[in-house]
Amino acid sequence: MKILTLNTHAWAEEDQLNKISQLADFINTHQFDVISMQEVNQSIQEAALSAEELKHYFATESDAVIKKDNYAYVLLTQLTETYYWTWIPAHVGFSKYDEGLAILSRTPITQAFGEYVSHMRDYDNYRTRKIVGVQxxxxxxxxxxxxxxxxxxxxxxxPFKGQWELTESKLAPYMDQPLYLMGDFNNVAEVRGEGYDYMMSKGWNDLYTTAVQKDDGATVVKAIAGWADNKRDLRIDYIFSNRPVQAKSSTVVLNGKNGPVVSDHYGVAVEI
Structure with a gap:
């Protein structure tokens, strides 16, 4: 099983269409089973897609409208394999986008959920956060x-701690089955006594830590939005499991070495 997670920084990149094509080529080469993407944007003012164009889409939230420039959809049109997918909006991004979360799966989605993990519910505030899950x-x-x-x-x-407590409670009904939780956590693995340690104290298995083969794991290596003063390499994008799983490998990808740079984050690819 191959899993990829990437904060796509959608429609905020220079040469964006070419970068989508580069990401599509990378996915086509590696044929990931599950792909998790954050900052998946679509223009608020764009027209909606038709039902025919959404035949492999699973509606996690019945009122979510998928627009023609939805980053995940544009990417999907360039993939050689069929992927089943879902997307939910979380908040307004860059004042003109619906910013959300997408999951792509090579096998059909049988169930899905979307949940708030922030106490805030203001769609216009970037602090409003959600999770999306597919089975x-x-x-x-x-x-x-x-x-x-x-x-x-x-x-x-x-603050992150409250969001993680909500995450734990929202995931409780699903924990009797194998579960992988991934994304951009905005908490640095090397910083003690903060978010990473708090997550690990709850019994999660970091697939990077347990992987047989791995690199330095850093996915942010410059100053970016949210880390404006950053001058070091940060490991803030993770793939966790709720059960003891040892990955064959955990690799930083889309970093100019293992695939082209397509975002302000690098991706994490795990093979189990």
């Missing part, structure tokens, strides 16, 4: 894949 059958077993994009540990209005 699919892999290797004969029903498995959950959950995608999230979180706030910072010390955010004054919506």
């Amino acid at each position: 699919t059958e892999l290797q004969g077993e029903a498995t959950w894949f959950v995608n999230g994009h979180y706030n910072w540990w010390d955010d004054e209005q919506e």
Whole structure:
């Protein structure tokens, strides 16, 4: 099983269409089973897609309208394999986009959920955060894949700890099955006593830590939005499991070495 997670920084990149094509080529080469993407944007003013164009889309939220420039949809049109997918909006991004979360799966989605993990529900405030989860059958077993994009540990209005407590409660009904939780957590693995340690104290298995083969794991290596003063390499994008799983490998990808740079984050690819 191959899993990819990437914060796409959708429609905020220079040469964006070419970068989507580069990402599509990378996915076509590696044929990931599940792909989790954050900052998946679509223009608020864009026209909606037709039902025919959404035949492999699973409606997690019945009122979510998928627009013609939805980043995940544009990417999907360039993939050689059929992917089943879902997307939910979380908040307004860059004042003109519906910013949301997408999951792509090579096997059909059988169930899905979307949940708030912020106490805030203001669609116009970027601190409003959600998770999206899909269930699919892999290797004969029903498995959950959950995608999230979180706030910072010390955010004054919506600190990470409260969002993680909500995450734990929202995931409780699904924990009797294998579950993988991934995304952009905005909490640095090397910083003690903050978000990463708090997550690990809850019993999650970091697939990077347990992988047989791995690299330095850093997915942000410059100053970016949310890390404006950053001058070091950060490991803030993770793939966790709720059960003890040892990955064959955990690799930073889409970093100019293992695939082209397509976002302000690098991706994480895990093979189990």
